[in-house]
Amino acid sequence: MEKIIGELRRMILDYDVEGVTLAAKKAVEAGVDPLKAVEEGLARGIREVGDKFGEGKIFLPELVMAAEAMKSALEVLEPELKKKKKERKTVGRVLLGTVAGDIHSIGKTIVVAMLTANGFEVYDLGVDVPVERFVEKVKELKPDLLGLSALLTTTLPVQRDIIEALKRKGLRDDLKVIVGGAPVSKEWAEEIGADGYGANAAEAVELAKKLLYTSQ
Amino acid sequence: MRPVNLLSKKDMDAIHLASLDVLQEVGIVVPSEEVLRKLDEVGAEVDYGKQHVRIPHNIAEEAIRKTPHRFSIYYRDLKTRKILGGDKTHFGTVGFATNFYDVASRTYRRTTTQDLANATRIADALENVDFYMCMGSPMDVPHEIVDRYMWMLSFENTRKPVINEAMRKEGAVDAIEMASTIAGGMEELRRKPIMIILISITSPLMYDRATLEAFVEACKLGIPTFVNSGPMAGATSPVTLAGTLTLNMAEFISALVISRSINSKAPIIIGSWARAMDVRSASAVLGGPEFALLHAAVAQMAHYYEIPSAGGGILSDSKSLDAQMGYEKALTGIIPAFAGLNLICGMGLIASENTMSPEGLVIDNEIVSMAKKIITGIEVTDETVALDLIKKVGPGGSFITERHTLEHFKKEIWIPKITDRTFPDAWVKAGARDLWVKAKEEVEKILKEYEVPQLSNDIKAKIMEIAERARGGG
Numbered sequence: 001m002e003k004i005i006g007e008l009r010r011m012i013l014d015y016d017v018e019g020v021t022l023a024a025k026k027a028v029e030a031g032v033d034p035l036k037a038v039e040e041g042l043a044r045g046i047r048e049v050g051d052k053f054g055e056g057k058i059f060l061p062e063l064v065m066a067a068e069a070m071k072s073a074l075e076v077l078e079p080e081l082k083k084k085k086k087e088r089k090t091v092g093r094v095l096l097g098t099v100a101g102d103i104h105s106i107g108k109t110i111v112v113a114m115l116t117a118n119g120f121e122v123y124d125l126g127v128d129v130p131v132e133r134f135v136e137k138v139k140e141l142k143p144d145l146l147g148l149s150a151l152l153t154t155t156l157p158v159q160r161d162i163i164e165a166l167k168r169k170g171l172r173d174d175l176k177v178i179v180g181g182a183p184v185s186k187e188w189a190e191e192i193g194a195d196g197y198g199a200n201a202a203e204a205v206e207l208a209k210k211l212l213y214t215s216q
Numbered sequence: 217m218r219p220v221n222l223l224s225k226k227d228m229d230a231i232h233l234a235s236l237d238v239l240q241e242v243g244i245v246v247p248s249e250e251v252l253r254k255l256d257e258v259g260a261e262v263d264y265g266k267q268h269v270r271i272p273h274n275i276a277e278e279a280i281r282k283t284p285h286r287f288s289i290y291y292r293d294l295k296t297r298k299i300l301g302g303d304k305t306h307f308g309t310v311g312f313a314t315n316f317y318d319v320a321s322r323t324y325r326r327t328t329t330q331d332l333a334n335a336t337r338i339a340d341a342l343e344n345v346d347f348y349m350c351m352g353s354p355m356d357v358p359h360e361i362v363d364r365y366m367w368m369l370s371f372e373n374t375r376k377p378v379i380n381e382a383m384r385k386e387g388a389v390d391a392i393e394m395a396s397t398i399a400g401g402m403e404e405l406r407r408k409p410i411m412i413i414l415i416s417i418t419s420p421l422m423y424d425r426a427t428l429e430a431f432v433e434a435c436k437l438g439i440p441t442f443v444n445s446g447p448m449a450g451a452t453s454p455v456t457l458a459g460t461l462t463l464n465m466a467e468f469i470s471a472l473v474i475s476r477s478i479n480s481k482a483p484i485i486i487g488s489w490a491r492a493m494d495v496r497s498a499s500a501v502l503g504g505p506e507f508a509l510l511h512a513a514v515a516q517m518a519h520y521y522e523i524p525s526a527g528g529g530i531l532s533d534s535k536s537l538d539a540q541m542g543y544e545k546a547l548t549g550i551i552p553a554f555a556g557l558n559l560i561c562g563m564g565l566i567a568s569e570n571t572m573s574p575e576g577l578v579i580d581n582e583i584v585s586m587a588k589k590i591i592t593g594i595e596v597t598d599e600t601v602a603l604d605l606i607k608k609v610g611p612g613g614s615f616i617t618e619r620h621t622l623e624h625f626k627k628e629i630w631i632p633k634i635t636d637r638t639f640p641d642a643w644v645k646a647g648a649r650d651l652w653v654k655a656k657e658e659v660e661k662i663l664k665e666y667e668v669p670q671l672s673n674d675i676k677a678k679i680m681e682i683a684e685r686a687r688g689g690g
Contacts, residue, residue: 059495061450106451110498152424153359201498 001032008041008073013048015065017072024076034080038088042077043119046070050117060110067113071124090121092212095143097125097134099158104151107180110201111147118205134162138171144212147204148194150181159184160192176211180204218303218519220554222512228520231462231513236273238466239473243270244421246474248428254477271473279473283523287440287483289347289377290408292398292671297408298346298377300485301524305553305591307584308347309339309564310528311380311414312366313572314355319537319652326355327572329369334663335564336373338574341666344563344584349379349414351564351572364683367391367411371398371679373668378411379442379561384426388413388433390686394679395439398671402437412440412485417467419447431471435478442526443471446489448500453490457506461513464490472523485559487526488514502531502568503544511548512555519556527552530562530580530587531569537576537652541566545580550587575655582634589630600624634658 004027011020020042027037049066052058081088094115098108105127115122123141125133138146146166148159159179166172176195179188189197195211198204223231246252247267256262261270286301298306316327332352339345350366357365363383370378371394378395382388391413392405399405413434415427423431434441445467447453453460468486475484492506493499501507511527518525529552532544545562552560562569563584564577594600605620615621634654636643643649671679 056496060493060498061455061495107498154426 001030001036004030004032005037005041008037009045009048011073012042012045012066012069015062015069017065017069020069020073021076024073028076028080034077034084035086035088038074038077038081042070042073043088046117047119050114050119053114053117060113063117064109064113067116070116088121091119092144092208093121093123093141094145094147094208095123095125095134095137095141096147096149097129098127098149098151099155099162100128100130101158102150102152102155103127104149104181107151107201108147108149111149111180111198111204114201114205115208118209120208131158131161131165135165135169135171138166138175139169143175145208146175146177147208148177148179150179150184153183156181156183156188159188159194163193178204178207178211218554218556220512220551221516222509222555223516227458228517231458231465231517232520234462235466235469236276238421238462239271239276239470240273241270242421242466243268244423244467244470245269246423246428247425248423248432250432251423251428251474251477255474258473258477260473269470271470276469276473279476280469280521280523282476282480283472283521284483285522286524287485288408289412289440290410291375291377292371292410293375293669294399294404294408294410296375300483300526300558302558303556305557305588306346306559307344307530307549307563307587308379308559308561309345309349309351309577310531310561310569311350311565312353313351313565313570314353315567315571316352317536317566317571317573317576319573319575319656322536324535324571327352328356329354329365331572332366332369333373335572335574335577336370337666337668338577338659338662339564340374340376340668341662342577342581344581344588345376345577347379347559347561348374348376349561351577358687360688361683361686363387364390364394364686367394368679368683371395371411372671372676375669377409379414380411381414381416382430382434385429385433386686388430388439390682392434392437392439394682397675397678397682406438409440409483412442414442414444414487415471417443417445417471419445419452419467420463421467421470431474432478435475435482438479438482440483440485441475442485442487443468443475444487444489444526445471446491446500446528448491448493449506450493450495451498455493457510457513460490461510461517464488464510464514465517483524485524485526486514486518487528487559487561489528490514491528499533500568501533502528503533503540503548505547507531508548508551511552511557511560515552515555515557518558524558525556526559526561527557528562528569529553529557529560530583532566533568535567535571537566537573537579537655541576541579542583545583546587549583550590553587553591574659575652578634578655578658579651582632585633586630586635600628 007023150156178196179194180198196207335351350370395411396402396405415431449460453463490510492501530545530549532541534540563580
């Protein structure tokens with residue numbers, strides 16, 4: 001079992017998406033405890049990747065690939081966790097998406113990778129996400145933090161729509177909302193009632209840590 | 217003189233064919249019914265539902281052939297002329313800074329209309345600014361009229377040709393109306409254009425609706441457009457520079473196809489801002505070596521196609537007027553110039569085009585002066601080889617008292633304006649001043665003494681009326 005857990009960790013460190021997915025499937029077949037597989041295999045691997053990135057030893061393409069590998073392996077292992085009614089220990093649960101009408105994803109992809117490497121549990125809803133879907137997923141996943149990305153001045157107002165929809169459904173107070181994207185500013189974030197604004201991916205992570213820490 | 221030929225003929229053929237394949241097999245997204253129909257008419261494969269277009273090789277090549285090799289642009293006096301295309305390299309400012317850098321206090325603040333007016337005036341005064349791309353996006357003007365204000369402040373504060381963005385069809389209409397007011401009518405403006413409308417493509421391979429509207433309007437009216445695209449290697453284009461170049465050229469060719477389908481007489485220039493993604497921060501790298509390389513390559517491809525070319529250069533990611541600014545601006549300026557890029561835009565802004573600096577503009581003027589000198593090369597004639605003179609002066613002799621030296625020195629030796637060449641002791645005695653201090657003195661002098669020839673009151677009033685028309689979302 002240790003061997004398989006070691007393999008999971010190594011595949012993350014090698015940025016091997018196919019390799020880690022196969023290892024995850026092997027882990028399930030071998031009856032490895034899925035919580036151990038995630039925490040001692042995947043999470044440990046991604047933490048090492050995150051540390052190396054912080055030290056300037058590896059760079060974004062590597063970080064992003066490691067996060068892709070982790071995501072792929074989690075797709076195999078998370079259903080197992082659910083079956084066994086187990087939950088991973090994380091810094092916090094984050095839900096992210098690019099708002100309706102907008103298909104820009106690079107910034108968000110980098111934020112997802114950085115949050116993942118920093119121990120957050122991240123759900124990425126993708127791009128062009130309708131307001132209703134954000135609300136539905138907030139209800140379902142109960143995230144600690146919701147991140148909204150918009151890169152166009154024309155899609156920026158949707159960030160406000162989502163916050164308003166959360167208020168209407170009585171969900172707004174249960175989580176923190178942060179916004180990001182090129183046209184976003186501190187003033188805009190304040191105007192729409194967001195809890196914060198990240199000018200770049202690194203700032204978004206710092207902000208996430210700060211907001212979740214102070215809310216605990 | 218074009219000493220930089222990065223790409224071999226084989227390389228250029230490969231990039232050319234790959235770009236054509238991108239257009240034919242990957243296609244572009246064009247969210248405009250009108251443009252889709254025009255493209256359909258010229259023989260492109262159009263999927264109206266997906267707003268997706270594939271352009272066959274021969275249609276693309278025909279559009280390249282139909283693009284004017286060069287065109288003229290005028291100062292607002294309609295007399296001074298610059299030619300875009302062919303063998304000349306011009307330099308210009310770049311836009312559209314929302315921030316202003318105060319060099320003395322080393323602080324940043326938001327750009328105001330006054331900042332923009334001042335910066336434009338300084339650009340008008342500086343002899344090495346050939347084209348004026350509106351340097352700032354003032355933050356004290358409502359969003360729906362900011363582009364109109366940018367055009368207005370530019371026309372009022374510089375005589376030089378103005379390049380700026382236009383928001384949607386109405387934005388283009390208003391900008392063109394301002395220009396035709398100055399030129400004395402649409403026919404006059406078409407014959408002697410004093411402005412170029414900047415159109416941006418979103419990499420990879422996507423147009424946006426608002427931009428297309430402005431593009432279509434400008435083409436219909438025969439007004440020159442500057443089509444810019446800035447794929448980011450590793451993010452919005454392949455991380456390999458050749459892949460980024462291929463994608464960039466495909467995007468430009470698609471713009472040529474679109475503009476030719478609307479008006480084959482409309483002048484057009486392609487402008488590349490292809491850049492790398494910084495692998496630590498994901499920010500756009502404008503001052504890096506990849507930027508220099510990519511724009512030299514674009515220049516080469518444009519000469520291969522015989523079409524006018526532009527792009528970023530004299531750019532820096534530095535937040536201050538420091539050594540980083542110096543080396544980045546110099547290297548991103550001279551390399552594309554050596555490759556013959558027709559218009560290099562970057563003067564006046566720092567921090568990855570985020571921030572305007574008047575003192576930076578003065579320093580850039582000096583960098584461009586030096587670059588212009590370098591690209592004139594070395595003239596080799598009997599007179600300049602000066603064999604007879606060398607014979608005359610002989611071993612151990614001196615050339616400083618020779619007539620030949622007096623007659624040729626101004627053409628051969630670059631005379632700087634603010635570059636320091638004093639001896640160390642003298643420099644210390646004079647206060648050990650950094651370059652930016654001298655640049656600041658120059659800025660203050662220009663703002664105090666230099667006056668831009670004024671537009672007539674009637675014209676100014678009409679332009680203001682056009683600018684204000686759009687207020688409140690008109």
